[in-house]
Amino acid sequence: MNLPIRTAIAIAAVVAIVAGCATSPSSQDLDREAQAAMKASFRDQGIAKVDRLNQDLGQAACSSDKPPSDAVAERIMAEARASVEWPAGGQYFGDWREGEKLAQSGRGMTWTDPSAATSANGGNCYNCHQISKAEISYGTIGPSLYNYGKLRGVSDLAAPSSQAVVEYTWMKIYNGKTVNACSNMPRFGHVGLLDPQQMSHLMSLLLDPKSPVNSQ
Amino acid sequence: MKTFVVGMAAVLGATGLAQAQGKSAAEGIAEYRKMLEDGNPADLFEAKGEALWKTRRGPKNATLEQCDLGKGPGVVKGAFVELPRYFADTKKVQDLETRLVTCMEALQGFDGAEIAKTPFGRGEQVALTALATWIAAESRGLRFNLPQGHAAEKKSYEIGKRVFFYRGGPYDFSCASCHGEEGKRIRLQDLPMLTKNPGDGVGFAAWPAYRVSNGEMWSMQLRLNDCFRQQRMPYPIFGSEATIALGSFMGVNAKGAESIAPAIKR
Amino acid sequence: MADPMRIRAQMAGDKATVRVLMSHEMETGQRKDAAGKTIPAWFIQEVSAALNGKTVMTAQWGPSVAKNPFLQFNVKGAKAGDKIAISWLDNKGDKRTDEAVVA
């Protein structure tokens, strides 16, 4: 337990140094006290253990009302890009109907969820994004994904011209920190929230010309 | 009977079409919320809380009428809009619920640690929620004005700010992921921006609130508890420093906002 | 014992508008608990309203009336100071009567 705390503090200190001289010593004391308060204020419950409070570089660097420095942001994005696993056999696509079900489901990874298995998780997509036109209950934390593939000129999933968009979209779902260091979006592939097949269903929902996202 | 069914199908088609072209979803939701305003079941909890305040209970068979919520023993009106605050007797910054536990312990002889361990909606936690509902209602219409004179109160705010932005867990969420920007929503629910004055009764100033979705009264401690659940964080301990510091951060930010608690929420 | 109702009765013209909130689970009997066991139905089945002791309305409710039920109706010919009594009886035989004075 001690090691991660120290790591987190070390990261926080690095971030403070990199961010410049705006932080006073007392602010660093408060940072340390806040870390200690977090560790003392939570307990394990079900699948949600206190080790969830241990922060990696990106989580620590994006835990402030100020963004990290360009250098730190670059490092977060570079590490994220290096972490992306591409689908075996180039199997980017599945079934948009399954993708819609995943997009609708807000389940997964809370202390009331019995299992952390990918099969127990939803994509939570509609919580933050508009996707199909039919679903009016959508969030606005993320951009609208309505007509996602159509707006990007995808009319044939297998066409070479679609390749760049396909890869970008996979990367974004797998680990959104590849594109934006402090992205609000969960890293579905990187953290193992969804398996490659589930991600392929979401890919189809967004990009398949037959998906209601693009056909309606 | 057949005519009834056929007739209904025809009408259904027509009204469905008319509605699709009519009000927007947001207008529809606003209309729904307005209809629920009159007759907020929080009233039931408010009445229960008032009775509990005045009832002799606990090992000491005493009422809570001498409880000091920050404005002197027995002063209820106006206490809610100044909490969390520093209390000299406990040497701690306390929110409404932890302060009530202190009073239940000191005046009535209850075991405070036992109450803190009790799950929401059971045993003395039920009483606590009802008491908090009534105490909040006694400050309805008053404006938030948390004291920041004591060093511990300033520190609580600063720690709360850091807790608010703390990202962690499998989703990388912090409180700020949902409540750090203006005009956002999750599904159809508007998300109050809590990093600056949220305006009248949108966020902090609306709790305790009656939750329509499960028909329960939610105190601020339970509200925060479920926020952390949805953040995929571990379980926040009742009355822990992080939860109280968050109350300080949001409460100070809500300065000047009119309290509409106890409100009714989805 | 069930918690008290909240009854408000206010004159509007020559009628009293009565608003009632009842404290009740209104369990449908279709939900399951965490262990997968069905939670038995528990809901108010009968409601009656009386003006100065004379019944003016009765109702039968099913489990799809919302939890902590709300009921609003108008009583004709009431005047300030009159007594409105509301009673309910649930499927377990629990009952409750509360009274309010028309304002």
Added chain:
Amino acid sequence: MHTRREMLTRSAAVMGLLAAAGLLPQDAQAAWSAAAFDAKSVADAVKALGGAAPVESKDVTITGPDIAENGAVVPIGCATALAGVKRLLVLVEKNPSALAAVFEVSDAVDANINTRVKMGQSSNVIAVAMMGDGKVLFAQKEIKVTLGGCGG
């Protein structure tokens, strides 16, 4: 009500309801109409209460939101200005049991009642007025139930 004779042939529960439908003595044990509340469809529920085939009528109104933020609590109003109403019914077409509430109204109250119901999904909600002359009139409105919150 000329449906009385028909009703007498039904279950004991419905017979008990007759007592409730009449001028109820102060402390009578009114029986709850299990058959009506068990009915799956709107038509069957009305039938179980001894009603004729409902006819849509502009004289009956149903009010409610177009969209419910949560199906657990949906405010509904049912009313009619017609004289001679015996009962007002509130039904939700797509609920497992359609009937939500039956109000036996006397001349001392307006036939105008507001309450709140649960809805399992988007559905038509229906107000039925059973008249003293045996007519059964209805009005309906579609209410959309949305998925709310984080959904977890």
